[in-house]
Amino acid sequence: MATNLNHPSNKESIKGVEILSIGTELLLGNIVNTNARWLAEQLSMIGLNHYRQTTIGDNAGRLSQLIKETSTRSNLLITTGGLGPTPDDLTTESIAKAFDQPLFAREPIWEEIKKKLAKKRSYMENLSLKKQCFFPKDAQIINNPKGTAPGMIWQPKENFTILTFPGVPDEMKAMWEESAYSFIKSNFSDGYIFFSNTLKLSNIGEATVSEKIKNLLDLKNPTIAPYASLEEVKLRITTKAKSRSEAKLLIKPIKEELQEKFSKYIYGEDDENLPTILIKELIKRNESLVFAESCTGGLLSSQITSVSGSSKVFKGSVIAYSNELKNLLLDVPENLLNTYGAVSEEVAESMAIGAKNKLNSDWSISVSGIAGPKGGSKLKPVGLVYIAITGPNNETVKIKKQYNPLRDRNEIQRLSVNDCLNSLRLILLSNK
């Protein structure tokens, strides 16, 4: 996008960048503000720190007031929301009003909007959409490749620029990538980039990780930050540098230190996850995989098949939720089910072997447990899960897990799936 805005001095005088999310539905708690997070990530990737995010409703007075306020303390404001055709959508006019500027219709944009509408099926072509072609006189337009509402780049006063985007995430992202990104990068970035590299750890708690890297948490460039989710701990190494190659050099020694400290826990980096790692490894070995699931009810299979190309190693599964099907489809002997119960080491083992044989595979994982909240007993409480893994050499590894019974059904299912996948990963590692 060519820029005709006259603010060569911006780079030297960056006071701050802010994000403003506009929409009463955000204040009502109807939707989560994922736009602000996405924009924050984008800004940090081009090395622009922003200092404040605000969310406000569709109220003209409050909106104008806030914009005026922002213009006194920051020099770049990115807004999302309020560009639609309804009377509630007040962003452009409130911004203009904050600086006492009128709006003018841009006929070519209106023609464009009408063309876009013609393609859409049932959408009301009404005049209220004409609103979307009104802009302050000297505003530049940000084309919207995915919807009717264009945004604008407008500098209402010295050292203050506003970029507006619709609230629909897809439209906002497409507009950012097509035009806004390069505009901001060339006009506001100081030439540095932020670069991150994330190590992913399994089978270790956040407290233990934090304890072990206490000495590294104060580093300034790169910085290290741990993030924990239910299944894993991530260590994100972030650096500010002139280029990607410089960033990688800065990260290298720290990364090596972490790799040494956590060697047996690190299973991957960045976009990798346990399914992609396993699929890659099994493709390399030319070995196939099947599952026999009970308490995870299909979640284990669906994690593997969420990866495109999984069919190269994954042949299929049996979800044997009932005892009848454990016997019918996996050949688990009835007397085993009666003697030990479906949630037992013996049945898990038999399920794994049955699946390997009947589904004709190199590797097989079975999982049987009590995901709750009902179905637990004193001897077999909620959270008790048995996993069995059998491979080409026909040895079966048996794993017993007792998750916190207070965890909810979905958490116990997710933890079980994670332990199935990570256990196979460790077996493959020791089996190279």
Added chain:
Amino acid sequence: MATNLNHPSNKESIKGVEILSIGTELLLGNIVNTNARWLAEQLSMIGLNHYRQTTIGDNAGRLSQLIKETSTRSNLLITTGGLGPTPDDLTTESIAKAFDQPLFAREPIWEEIKKKLAKKRSYMENLSLKKQCFFPKDAQIINNPKGTAPGMIWQPKENFTILTFPGVPDEMKAMWEESAYSFIKSNFSDGYIFFSNTLKLSNIGEATVSEKIKNLLDLKNPTIAPYASLEEVKLRITTKAKSRSEAKLLIKPIKEELQEKFSKYIYGEDDENLPTILIKELIKRNESLVFAESCTGGLLSSQITSVSGSSKVFKGSVIAYSNELKNLLLDVPENLLNTYGAVSEEVAESMAIGAKNKLNSDWSISVSGIAGPKGGSKLKPVGLVYIAITGPNNETVKIKKQYNPLRDRNEIQRLSVNDCLNSLRLILLSNK
């Protein structure tokens, strides 16, 4: 919680409520701000409108400045984040500084924190945690039942009260529910509540829904708002009333109008979803259900088994990802697979019948398609999905879907699962 705060006049002079989220990780885009959304929902349920949400980093100066600013325009501020033990956690001291007040250690709280730490395994019991027992002199403490960091209720000046919470969602929610909720309700609520009732629609687009309710979108009490996700459209009816029963009366006529307009699309309300609806109906009929999944790879089974009690109707599934297993486990004839290919009406039908017979069930759903992004061809593009459903009368309903090939793998899998479940719902409906 007993309150000793002296602001009886608050109720008459509510200027505004604000939420402040504190944490550099939010500004970096590392995490989504789900706390603000949760609090917004809570506030709106007790009839308190808030006008602004702000997110700011862990920076003492900017934080103090912002708190001062807020105290001039609002009279209730709820903060999350920055109560931890590290040097970055600056919330309490920055708030105190905004009003030039010192902090004092509260020894009983420190004793409490030490007791809590003793229970935790490997956590560093270091003096930095002592920070968490420092508060302004006249602040009330909000007990934290799930962690070490307490919050506070503090009125630093007339008509301005601050409540602080940690950023960890579980701790914040527990504290809100245990103490803050009743404090805010009795001191700030005007006695009205907001009450919502959501109708859930399947198989209809948002544009069509909006078009049909144009005349209702301007209503003031109740209000109607449509929300669309990949699989469904929700219509949320919200009303402000003195009580739940009054709210229900206000909602009734609108709800009836919507139910008439969208009768065949509405599948449920509020917390209901397609799996819970189907399970309830099949329990009533005392009929069982199995699946034969190909392109959905376990997602269909995992949706059903995410519901506690699903084992009453769901017996299990075969995930037949490879053609070999379609033949081996579901008796799909090899010549059918060779003649029509795995993604065909014929194979889907054979899979459904095979699953019903081999898994010995009343109902069976099969699904075979191309989830992409690879594997599509001119004749069978990405997004082509065949579904077959067979029931107690051994009639098989066959459904062909062509989803937008530009959708990603996960979206095509989710849409397929939704159509499997909704199609069975419609068959059961017409089959009463």
